[in-house]
């Protein structure tokens with residue numbers, strides 16, 4: 032829902048409304064590589080705001096992890112922008128995700144070309160592949176793995192997942208950078224009602240996966256960035272607008 036949550040007056044949401052250290056938008060990543068043009072992962076309901084903050088007028092390529100509204104809610108606005116620019120948008124998503132999106136918003140294909148991301152694709156010198164991951168009570172999502180064919184740099188984006196099988200965990204081993212979604216520090220709710228890992232689980236898992244660097248994203252109002260948490264030294268909370276150079 033982003034932070035603050037509209038209905039909520041907890042200390043973190045109130046802080047987000049005033050000073051704003053905890054102000055968080057729906058999870059999204061911009062990949063800025065001169066050889067690929069501007070790539071975005073996901074396009075949630077905060078998309079227009081995020082584009083303004085990045086001083087961008089358009090996106091060249093969009094990758095979509097799954098069809099939940101916090102990841103696709105901005106597509107309608109992007110399609111409208113494409114119409115005004117008279118330039119079709121280019122989006123890649125696994126076929127079943129494209130199907131879900133077009134079932135709900137059939138007119139999007141007038142302005143956006145959807146390409147299947149079932150097989151690996153090349154984005155500049157990045158070889159990218161997607162794989163399906165468990166998303167708990169919320170069903171499924173996809174995660175993306177990127178490897179630079181010259182430098183060998185490997186990173187992955189996995190914003191919405193929980194209870195990954197050994198097979199689903201395989202692409203997450205030995206990365207240079209992992210961006211992982213965690214909603215709570217320690218989620219108090221029954222496991223079968225949950226849909227995203229929490230920070231404590233992420234700490235245990237990344238001890239096994241051994242990424243060089245980890246950024247946690249998709250955080251709810253449970254995480255207070257003014258508080259001190261015991262995180263491993265290679266693990267950091269992502270912040271709105273944060274830039275990482277790789």
Ligand SMILES: [Zn+2]
Nearest residue numbers: 099169172191
């Ligand atoms: Zn989701």
Ligand SMILES: [Zn+2]
Nearest residue numbers: 099101102191
């Ligand atoms: Zn989500």
